Each structure stands twice: as structure tokens, then as C-alpha cells.
Amino acid sequence: MKALVFKRYGKSTQPEFADVPRPAIGPDDILVQVHAVGLNPIDNMIPKGTLKPVLGFDLPATIGSDVAGVVAEVGSSVKRFKVGDAVFASVFDLGRGTLADFVAVPESIAAVKPVSLDFVEAASIPMVGLTSWQALKERADLKPGQKVFIPAGSGGIGTFAIQLAKHLGAKVGTTTSTGNIDLVKGLGADEVVDYKRQQFESVLRGYDLVLGTVRGDVIEKSLLILKANSVIVSLVGPLDAAFARARHLNAALRFVFSLMSMKIRRLAKRRDVGYSFLFVRPDGGQLAEIGSIIEAGGIRPVIDKVFPFDQATQALAYLEAGRAKGKVVVRLL
Known part of the structure; x- marks a missing residue:
């Protein structure tokens, strides 16, 4: 599958697209086919090594933390989701990334995508x-x-x-x-x-x-x-x-x-x-509560710009420039 990865840490590190194996899932995981990825400043900081003493990745590592997509496979112990469910999540601090065709997501950190949001809007929310x-x-x-x-x-x-x-x-x-x-x-x-x-x-x-x-x-x-x-x-x-x-x-x-x-x-x-x-942690229960507030009209996503997957590096550069009004999102499907 296609993924945007970084192969080493450093201020001059340039992410690049690579063919990587489709993730294997454990009994408590769901495999999500990625439709959209919301970008966050941390996605630019990690490859530079800013948080290397705190966050550990096996290199090459896929970039991205937020995801919205559709469940393609479920682990043997998964109870809350089934194949075909639309979900959103943050995999931050789990040593994996989301700017890829598929990502393995622990069941406990995922939530059902709010019906009122499309995948781009939902991907802008988690972190x-x-x-x-x-x-x-x-x-x-x-x-x-x-x-x-x-x-x-x-x-x-x-x-x-x-x-x-x-x-x-x-x-x-x-x-x-x-x-x-x-x-x-x-x-x-x-x-x-x-x-x-x-x-x-x-x-x-x-x-x-x-x-x-x-x-x-x-x-x-x-x-x-x-x-x-x-x-x-x-x-x-x-x-x-x-x-x-x-x-x-x-x-x-x-x-x-x-x-x-x-x-x-x-x-x-x-x-x-x-x-x-405060260092944010993934939490599917909290994300579900946030989704309920969104469904009730209490919060709306604010999105500045949407980039196609093949322009993900430009999306990261646009975010790093610091002028975005709201979120920057990469659309895969």
C-alpha cells in the first residue's frame, strides 16, 4: 500500500511516498481504509526529532495522527465495530501513522463517525x-x-x-x-x-x-x-x-x-x-462524546484547505507556514 513516510530524524528530513506492507491487526484492532487525514503541527515536528526522547517510532515511519475512514477488517475480540462502519480516531502516541491507504486502529480509541459529517470534516476533529x-x-x-x-x-x-x-x-x-x-x-x-x-x-x-x-x-x-x-x-x-x-x-x-x-x-x-x-492521549469514549455534541449542533468543523493524497507534502508545508484558518486535511478517497 502507499504511505507517506520519513526514514530518518532531522531538521532537513523530507517525507516521501513509499510502498509499505498493509498493517496486520491484532485481536483488539480494526483495520481502517483511510478516506481522509486531518493534519496537526505535531505531524511536522515528529520527523524533525523534536519529540524523539518522548515519542518512539520504528523507521521508516508513517506520518499522520488523525483519521476518518471505513472499517475493512476487525480483530477476533472486537465487539463495537463491524466491516463497513464509518469511524474516526487519533492514533497519536501509538507509534503508527495515518497518511496511508490503511491503518490499524485499536478498538478502544475509535468512535463512530458523526452522521452529519463527511469524512474530510470528521478527519479534522480527533486531535x-x-x-x-x-x-x-x-x-x-x-x-x-x-x-x-x-x-x-x-x-x-x-x-x-x-x-x-x-x-x-x-x-x-x-x-x-x-x-x-x-x-x-x-x-x-x-x-x-x-x-x-x-x-x-x-x-x-x-x-x-x-x-x-x-x-x-x-x-x-x-x-x-x-x-x-x-x-x-x-x-x-x-x-x-x-x-x-x-x-x-x-x-x-x-x-x-x-x-x-x-x-x-x-x-x-x-x-x-x-x-x-498536557500531552493528548487517544480516547474513543471521549471522541464519541465529542461526536454527540457535533451531532447536536454544538460544534462545527472549521476547515481551511483540503489537499489530495499525492499533495500531502505540500499540505504539511502549508500547515507549517502557520496561516491556516482552522484545519488542513488530506483526502485519500
Whole structure:
């Protein structure tokens, strides 16, 4: 079968198409014929080796985490799915990829595709949906009436997280460029800062939660808008020792990650703010709940551009340029 793979780690690594064996499935797996793949920034980071100490792949490795497709085969122990079912999932952190004709998916991390979504729309959901769910609902326990700051509101994670936060009853602040203000307001953002004209830390106040979605000094600056006893959940780092312990990493990496996060943890403590780094995990149950919200009209996918499979490398480059409004998706069928 055809797959987009990387054969070595490195900043200059160029993914390439290759013929690879069709995946064998275990008793608890389903084999999914891939119809569409939603791209995420992590898909560009992994081949560069950015997360090599944390994520392990056998090379050559297939790129991609999100998938929507049709079940082509089921393992002997599979109970929830049958051949022909339309499903969606994220295989992130499982040592496999989705930019291929077929992918083996553990039954526990897959969910039935929402009927109201086509395969392209469904493929745009898994990682941003699960990340938003685990950050806002699970880690931060966001309550109705609380205020959450979600910077870069027009991006892939921002467009979903704003909608989920509003579904949970929160008030949302975000940043975006002038041309995207109507987009994020249409998704439910209550306070919108045009970052080309204003500094968000000079405008926003009284927030209960910051979702860290942008690298650089944004997280440190966000301390200025938070109330005491509030929380920062970062998706972009710095990594912390709690993350290293949760993944059973060695003492050296725990020490390194502790040093990496020392400054933000110290600054946060001074203002009675909690800091943690979140690494998303696949979860079919949560994805099914997200699907139910979508079916009820509570959240809609936001897709910037769709590329055919033979232009997957161009799709990754387009995503890496950082100008996408919503998600970038590769269509296979």
C-alpha cells in the first residue's frame, strides 16, 4: 500500500511516498481504509526529532495522527465495530501513522463517525477535539461562567477549543489578526484582541484559565490576565517533571524537564497560578462524546484547505507556514 513516510530524524528530513506492507491487526484492532487525514503541527515536528526522547517510532515511519475512514477488517475480540462502519480516531502516541491507504486502529480509541459529517470534516476533529476536551474539561474542570483565554483563535486548536468552551458555558477571550475577527466571533469568542494592534495582556483581565497554544512569551504574559487560584494548561511546553513521571521517563529527563519549566512554574506560583503541560492521549469514549455534541449542533468543523493524497507534502508545508484558518486535511478517497 502507499504511505507517506520519513526514514530518518532531522531538521532537513523530507517525507516521501513509499510502498509499505498493509498493517496486520491484532485481536483488539480494526483495520481502517483511510478516506481522509486531518493534519496537526505535531505531524511536522515528529520527523524533525523534536519529540524523539518522548515519542518512539520504528523507521521508516508513517506520518499522520488523525483519521476518518471505513472499517475493512476487525480483530477476533472486537465487539463495537463491524466491516463497513464509518469511524474516526487519533492514533497519536501509538507509534503508527495515518497518511496511508490503511491503518490499524485499536478498538478502544475509535468512535463512530458523526452522521452529519463527511469524512474530510470528521478527519479534522480527533486531535483538536481530544486536546480541547482533556485540557478544558478533564484537566481544568472548566465551569459555566468562568473565563478562559485561548490565544490564536483562528488556528486548528483555537477554532475547536473556543466552541467547546462555549458549549461548557464559559466566556472566551482570544487573539487573532484583523481579517479573522469575524471568524472567531462567529465561533463564540466574547473578547477578541487584534494582536497586530493591541497587546492582549494590556486588555484582558480576570481570567480563570489559559490554554497555552502559542510558543514564545505568550504563556508568561498571560499570567498578567489571570486571577489568583487560576490555571494554565499548556499544549506547547515547556514540558514539566509531572509529564516525565506520567510517561515513566528516566531520572535524567525528569530533571531536564523540571529545569525547562522552572521559570514559568516559579512565576506562576508567585501569582497563585497552577501550571501544567498536557500531552493528548487517544480516547474513543471521549471522541464519541465529542461526536454527540457535533451531532447536536454544538460544534462545527472549521476547515481551511483540503489537499489530495499525492499533495500531502505540500499540505504539511502549508500547515507549517502557520496561516491556516482552522484545519488542513488530506483526502485519500
